[in-house]
Amino acid sequence: MVERLLPSEKERKRLIKVFAKTNPHYGKKPEERTVKELLTMGLINLDKPSGPTSHQVDSWVKEILEVKKVGHGGTLDPRVTGVLPIAVEEGTKALKMLLTAGKEYVGIMRLHKKVDRNLLFSTCQSFIGNVYQTPPLRSAVKRVRRKRRIYYFDVLEIKDKEVLFRVGCEAGTYIRTLCVDVGRRLKVGAHLQELRRTKVGRLKEDDTVTLHDLKDGYTLWKEDGYEDEIKKCIKPIEAAASHLPKVVVRDSAVDALCHGASLALPGVVEVDAGIKNGDVVAV
Structure with missing residues (x-):
C-alpha cells in the first residue's frame, strides 16, 4: 500500500537568515531530557484499544505513570482504535497545537x-x-x-x-x-x-505504543532504573508541534518571547518557507 501524505507531512524548505549557535544555558536538546523531565512534559503516541473511551484511557495512563494530569488530543469513539496522542502534566497545554493537524x-x-x-x-x-x-x-x-x-x-x-x-x-x-x-x-x-x-499530523501508527508497553517501561525505570523502554514510550512534547512550520530564533530573543513580547525580524535565525499570515507556527 503506497503511503499518502497529509498536507502537514510535506517537507518545507528552510530559509536561513543567519548562522547562529545556541547556548546550553537556554535549555537542552529534547532527546536529552531525563525520564523525570519527560514525566512533567511529555507526549505518548498511544495505540488506543477497542472498547474504552478516550477519557478512560487517559485515566489508565495517569494511574500507570503516577501523575496528576493527563489529556488527549482528538477523541476517538470507544470502538475506534489507533493513534491517540496523550500528553502528561504541563504537556497538556500543547495539545491544542494538534487541533490543526x-x-x-x-x-x-x-x-x-x-x-x-x-x-x-x-x-x-x-x-x-x-x-x-x-x-x-x-x-x-x-x-x-x-x-x-x-x-x-x-x-x-x-x-x-x-x-x-x-x-x-x-x-x-x-x-x-x-x-x-x-x-x-x-x-x-x-x-x-x-x-x-x-x-x-506526523504521529503515525507505526510509532505507537500500547498500554502494556507503557506499564512495562515505567516499571523497569521505577524499579531497576532502566530508561530505554520508557523513553521509547514518552516523546518530548515538541512532537506535538512536529507538523507545524518552524521559526528558529536567537538565544537572546527567548526570554522576551517567554514574557509575551512580539518577535521582531532581528531575532529570527531561520524560518520555514510558505508561512502565511494567520498560520500557527512552532518557535
Whole structure:
C-alpha cells in the first residue's frame, strides 16, 4: 500500500537568515531530557484499544505513570482504535497545537447493496475537497452544519459489500457521516463498520505504543532504573508541534518571547518557507 501524505507531512524548505549557535544555558536538546523531565512534559503516541473511551484511557495512563494530569488530543469513539496522542502534566497545554493537524483513517464501509466498482471509485474521489457535515445525533458537540476538507479518499479493497478505504482529512471530520454520505450519493445506503486512526499530523501508527508497553517501561525505570523502554514510550512534547512550520530564533530573543513580547525580524535565525499570515507556527 503506497503511503499518502497529509498536507502537514510535506517537507518545507528552510530559509536561513543567519548562522547562529545556541547556548546550553537556554535549555537542552529534547532527546536529552531525563525520564523525570519527560514525566512533567511529555507526549505518548498511544495505540488506543477497542472498547474504552478516550477519557478512560487517559485515566489508565495517569494511574500507570503516577501523575496528576493527563489529556488527549482528538477523541476517538470507544470502538475506534489507533493513534491517540496523550500528553502528561504541563504537556497538556500543547495539545491544542494538534487541533490543526490533519488526520488519516483506515476503515471498513459496508454498502447496503453491491455497486459497480468504477462507480464506487469515482464516487469516493468526488468527496475530495470541501464537504459539509452535520455531526451525528450521538455527537458530544452542537449539531451545526460545518465545512471540512478531505485531502484524499482511497478505495483499497472491495469484498462483496465491504469496502476497505483510507481517508486523509481535516481535524473534526466525521468518518461515520462520510460513509453515510457515500451511500446516499450511490443511492444504495452505507454505514461505517470498523475504523482505525492511522495518523495525527506526523504521529503515525507505526510509532505507537500500547498500554502494556507503557506499564512495562515505567516499571523497569521505577524499579531497576532502566530508561530505554520508557523513553521509547514518552516523546518530548515538541512532537506535538512536529507538523507545524518552524521559526528558529536567537538565544537572546527567548526570554522576551517567554514574557509575551512580539518577535521582531532581528531575532529570527531561520524560518520555514510558505508561512502565511494567520498560520500557527512552532518557535
